[in-house]
Amino acid sequence: MIHLDHLTTTPPLPEVIDAMRPWHESHFGAAGSLHQLGLEARDALDEARSSLAKLVNATDPEEIIFTSNGTEAVNLAVKGAALANRRFGKHIVTTQIEHPAVLGSIAWLGEQGFERTQLSVDNQGRIDPAALGQALRDDTALVGLHHASHDLGTIQPIAEAARLTRERGIPLFVDATLSGGWLPLDVQQLGVDLVALAPHRFHGPKGVGVLYRNRRTLIEPLIHGGVHENELRAGTENIAAIVGAGVAAESALANLGQRSNLTGELQRKLLTGIRDAVAGVHLNGPEPGEHRLPHHLSLSTEQVEGEGQALAMDLQGVAIHAGAACTTKSMKIPPALEAIGLDADLARGTTLWGIGADTSEADITGAIECFTDVTGKLRAITPVEDLLS
Structure with missing residues (x-):
């Protein structure tokens, strides 16, 4: 074939599969346990978190949140940030051509009373940063853009968009579930607040998603239960997939x-x-x-x-x-x-x-x-x- x-989706690298295998066999502990198996899982979780942080140049590994997939990471970013900032306003700016996970999340927020402005794109699929600036309002709670279009391959002017949102103190979410691992993605240089990644699209495993959250950016958890992922995403972590994602991130950054x-x-x-x-x-x-x-x-x-x-x-x-x-x-x-x-x-x-x-x-x-x-x-x-x- x-x-x-x-x-x-992409086939996992051989080194990704090799790194995951022990966590399906002998190393089956949960990171929340106090015994040795739990400590091993926690160390593996910390190592993978550090690898993903390096991929996007986060200031602290704790800015990395693991989810079950890229779609969940997108939902947590869009819904979580909008809900956490709703006291400042209920207006969201996005484009006509976002991934269904983004548009679906914003549609759900619309049912909760949020209003959205959808930016048009040119015949290549690029937004006009000036149009973004004009769309921002005093009650804008979130801007959501893709790093690169899933359907067109077009790379958006994220750095220019981030300058506009920073001036207004508005969180900027970037969907990098297609571009992550393929394009340079420096969150500090770009000045973005939230970034979603899908490791299975850069030769990592399925079953894990990644959300970068700037430590100053507020989000509300969508899944409630335990205190996993700094109380932002409850549920026992998929250690095997997370380990694989860390290895894939290391390979992507190196190559x-x-x-x-x-x-x-x-x-x-x-x-x-x-x-x-x-x-x-x-x-x-x-x-x-x-x-x-x-x-x-x-x-x-x-x-x-x-x-x-x-x-x-x-x-x-x-x-x-x-x-x-x-x-x-x-x-x-x-x-x-x-x-x-x-x-x-x-x-x-x-x-x-x-x-x-x-x-x-x-x-x-x-x-x-x-x-x-x-x-x-x-x-x-x-x-x-x-x-x-």
Whole structure:
């Protein structure tokens, strides 16, 4: 199988699996226990927390909160910060094209009386910092932005946004569940208050999420019970997954430049190869370079349906994603594509491609050949007008 769906999830590194194995076997203690097994778990928890803190350059490992996954980390940041700051106001600023976890959390807050302003984006999926500044109000309790778009690969001007929010004393949450481990992320340099990470997207395990919280930023816990995670997230920690996340973070930090360069080269090769081989393929978001994630492509193909391409390629041993990120199967146009003004028929031909640290040049060559073959066959047997009718 050629796996080019690394935007959805990545295979854990061998060293991640090796580090986790003892915690599924002999080291099964809970970090809250006083006996030796508990002390071992607590030490492992502290070590992983330190590794994640280094990945984002937090000032203190205690600013790292472990959750069950990236979605929970997003929910804790958005809901937790909004609820903790509601005495200052009930207004939230975000964009039209956030991840469903962000928009769903804000929709829930809307049921609790919060108001939201959604910023529009340009045809590349970028926000205008000036528009953000104009949207901020005296009662704005939170600003929530993604570091890079799940659907478009577009990198947002987070540092500029943070300058605006800091001037007004408004917490800024950054969803880095796709960019974490792939782009430099220095919370001190950027000046952000909350950052969510998903280790399974940078070759760590599933079953653990990460939230960076600046120690001065208030949040309310959403899960109540024990005093785990500094009383901000109750529940026995998944030590095995957390250990794996720590190892993945160490690898990402040590290899960030090399990994970015490697996947960037393969990204350009994949895009060039597809453009040369198949007519009518459009890139959504910026061209490869400083404004785009180095391992992400969003392609819309004329006269074909993206889900059909993905299913046909899967039968030939190539895994890609169709439609919008993190959604169920649907013919509905992804909101991000609608926001950038993509034609509805063309939007239905959208596929997402994710390159990983384990991707080879042979994988890229094989994927180009497969995409070319599948697209030609689908166009021959299923005219898109008939499909849509």
